[in-house]
Amino acid sequence: xxxxxxxxxxxxxxxxxxxxxxxxxxxxxxxxxxxxxxxxxxxxxxxxxxxxxxxxxxxxxxxxxxxxxxxxxxxxxxxxxxxxxxxxxxxxxxxxxxxxxxxxxxxxxxxxxxxxxxxxxxxxxxxxxxxxxxxxxxxxxxxxxxxxxxxxxxxxxxxxxxxxxxxxxxxxxxxxxxxxxxxxxxxxxxxxxxxxxxxxxxxxxxxxxxxxxxxxxxxxxxxxxxxxxxxxxxxxxxxxxxxxxxxxxxxxxxxxxxxxxxxxxxxxxxxxxxxxxxxxxxxxxxxxxxxxxxxx
Numbered sequence: 001x002x003x004x005x006x007x008x009x010x011x012x013x014x015x016x017x018x019x020x021x022x023x024x025x026x027x028x029x030x031x032x033x034x035x036x037x038x039x040x041x042x043x044x045x046x047x048x049x050x051x052x053x054x055x056x057x058x059x060x061x062x063x064x065x066x067x068x069x070x071x072x073x074x075x076x077x078x079x080x081x082x083x084x085x086x087x088x089x090x091x092x093x094x095x096x097x098x099x100x101x102x103x104x105x106x107x108x109x110x111x112x113x114x115x116x117x118x119x120x121x122x123x124x125x126x127x128x129x130x131x132x133x134x135x136x137x138x139x140x141x142x143x144x145x146x147x148x149x150x151x152x153x154x155x156x157x158x159x160x161x162x163x164x165x166x167x168x169x170x171x172x173x174x175x176x177x178x179x180x181x182x183x184x185x186x187x188x189x190x191x192x193x194x195x196x197x198x199x200x201x202x203x204x205x206x207x208x209x210x211x212x213x214x215x216x217x218x219x220x221x222x223x224x225x226x227x228x229x230x231x232x233x234x235x236x237x238x239x240x241x242x243x244x245x246x247x248x249x250x251x252x253x254x255x256x257x258x259x260x261x262x263x264x265x266x267x268x269x270x271x272x273x274x275x276x277x278x279x280x281x282x283x284x285x286x287x288x289x290x291x292x293x294x295x296x
Contacts, residue, residue, distance in 0.1 A: 007067040008032045009054060009149070009180065014063035016049055023049045025203040026063070033148065036171050036181040040191050041200030047184045048077060048153055050200060054182050055151040069149050071098065073142030077153040079134065083127025087118060087137050090126060091144050098145035105144070112140040115166050131158045139163075143170050150174055152183035156190065162286050165276040168193075189220055189291045193269055219243075220272045223288040224279050225262040235263070236282040241275050243268035262287065 009031040016024040023046045031037060031054065041047040052058035056068040081090055088109055095105030116136040118129075126137065135158045142150050155167060168190075171181045175195070185191055197208040238244045247264040267275050272289070279286055 007069075009067040010065070011053070011060075012064040012066070014053065014060040014065055016046075016053065016058070017061045023203055024053075024060075024200075024205070027205045029198070029205060029207070031180055031182065033180045034175055034178050035196055036175045036194075037183070037196045037198055038191055038194035039182065039184045039198045039200060040186070041184075045200045046203045046205075047200040050198075050205065051151055051153050051182065051184055055149070069147075071145070071147045071149070073098075073145070073147035073150040075138045075142050075152045075155055077157075079138035081126050081134075081137065081141070083125065085126055086123050087126055087129065087133075088113065088123055090137065091140055094141045095144045098147070100145055108144050109140075112144060115170075116140055116163055132160050132163075135159045136163060139167060139170070143174065146174075146177065146179065148179055150179060150181045152181070154184050154186065156185065156187055161289050162276075162280050164190075164289065165273045165280070168273050169277075189269065189272070189289065192291065193272075219266055219268050219292050221288070221290055221292050222265045222267065222272070222276065222279070222286060223262055224265065224284045224286050227283050227285050235284070236278045238265075238275075240278075241267060241271045243271050244275060266292065 009029075011027045011029040014024060014027040014029075015022065027050065039047045039050060049058065053060060053065060054068070055072055055074045057074065059065070085093075091109040091112065092102075092105045095108055096102065100108065116139065118133050118136045118140070126134065129137065135155070139152075139155055139159070142152065150171075156164060159167070171183070174181050185194070191197065199206050199208055235246065238246065243266075245266045247266070265275070276286060276289065
């Protein structure tokens with residue numbers, strides 16, 4: 001970030017129409033820097049249109065839109081980079097045109113490649129990458145530089161579950177550094193954990209304060225299995241996670257003797273991301289994460 005003051009993004013009675021169809025109606029919003037927002041809504045509700053307006057890639061039909069910064073990182077719903085370009089070269093290029101020095105662009109590219117575990121290697125051409133790896137490159141290209149505004153359209157679509165905690169941490173870090181992050185999401189757990197939530201319904205946008213929300217669930221079920229690097233299949237110490245509860249799949253074996261079976265861990269939302277990172281760093285493969293209703 002530079003020393004320049006970053007202003008809130010303000011939408012004043014913004015309406016967006018495509019032909020005779022009104023997609024957004026008289027939207028009033030103020031999105032402050034140093035925060036993150038999640039937009040939720042049904043398909044066709046107008047949430048992606050709202051995201052494009054905030055990113056500055058679309059203009060309102062009427063109303064005023066103010067405060068869009070110069071440096072914006074944007075991940076569209078369909079990320080289509082140059083297919084013949086190598087992943088590492090592409091990210092360094094994005095870093096350079098975003099104002100980074102050559103050395104800093106290279107260092108940040110290597111850091112994000114490692115954090116997001118882009119495989120098979122960053123040197124493979126973008127057109128040969130799997131959908132999951134291509135989505136990781138799409139996420140990396142918005143975080144490679146310190147953009148004042150980051151806009152993400154369904155960033156978890158096609159993204160393997162093991163990368164979700166890293167994405168959440170990148171979003172938290174950017175907001176903590178003074179940036180503004182706005183994303184559309186459909187995963188209930190991510191929506192429940194949102195710092196600020198915007199709901200779009202038939203073109204109308206409402207702000208949902210955390211204290212006004214009715215949470216779907218505050219506990220999550222994590223399914224995981226050892227990758228084989230530890231023949232005993234030992235879980236990392238769970239004593240650090242106050243709300244974590246392990247269910248052995250078939251009998252009363254302890255968490256220190258699970259061998260190759262998949263295990264189910266229940267944990268409250270506040271500790272979910274930290275536990276996922278601990279599992280992944282301990283050599284476990286996370287196969288599913290989902291919210292649970294009722295008492296677990």
